[in-house]
Amino acid sequence: MLHYLSHNKCGRRIQVGEHVYSMGRLFKTEEDSFTSSIFELLTYLPKDILWEVLTAASSVYHEQHLPAKPSPLLSFEFWPHWNPDSTENVNFVEPDLLLEFEDYHIIVEAKRDDFGETQWRGQWEKEVTSYCNQYQETFRKDVYLLAVAGLRPGQERQQAIKVDVLERFVPVSFTRWKDIRNVVLEITARVAKEPISVYSGVLHVLNSLLLAFRVHGFSSALLLNTLPQSYQINYTNLPRL
Secondary structure, eight states: OHHHHHTTTTOSEEEETTEEEEHHHHHHHOHHHHHHHHHHHHHTSOHHHHHHHHHHHHTSSSSOOSOSSOOOEEEEEESOOBOOTTSSOSSOBOOSEEEEESSEEEEEEEOSSSSSSOOOHHHHHHHHHHHHHHSOGGGOOEEEEEEESOOOTTOOOOOOEEEGGGTEEEOEEEEOHHHHHHHHHHHHHHHTTSOHHHHHHHHHHHHHHHHHHHHTTOOOOOOGGGSOGGGOOOOSOOOOO
16 A cells, blocks of 8 residues: 555545545645554564664653563554543543553554644543543553654653552653654664565565655655765865865
8 A cells, every 4th residue: 555655556636526635645644544554564563673663762852661671562453442431522532542562551642743732631641541441450551651743842751640540650751753763764774784584574564664654754765874884974074175
């Protein structure tokens, strides 16, 4: 599907009734498509690499709140509908994603634009409350919240969410799409140096991730610090011509 979109095989424009839409523009601005494309591909990675992406990307702005030790991923669910008791919602509460690892849960709330004011702490609190409603005590695990994008610079550090029923605080980690992209680029450059027989499948997933970023309007050009050593920039002053 990503190659289908990136090569414009679906047509540059589609017409629905009297309205004409640009397919490229639709996907570049589509929040749910972006979230599902990136996080579903991330779940295909080996647990150590998946965990490296999540922890490295979310430690850019603050100390690490996610567990240091990776845990096997058991399942993931996009846009679950959870019991809204004790929240302002009437029918359900819908986080973007729940990642269930063997030892913990991670609630993901993602916004489309890296910078802005679309994240809302009240929404995080409702999601944590509804998590407790949905998962009774015997099924609960240590739970973490990962917010992706949607905060202005300077707002990245967020206080943990107090949850009375859990008798503890739920840590809030934050990252931006560009940070996830940068970590994927770094890992891709590293894996590409390994024997193809060892990491061929992993490299395919990483390259698909970079394609997903391009389809949704994020450059996936190599960062300067991921280039091979022979291509590193020499900072020696050049003589004036």
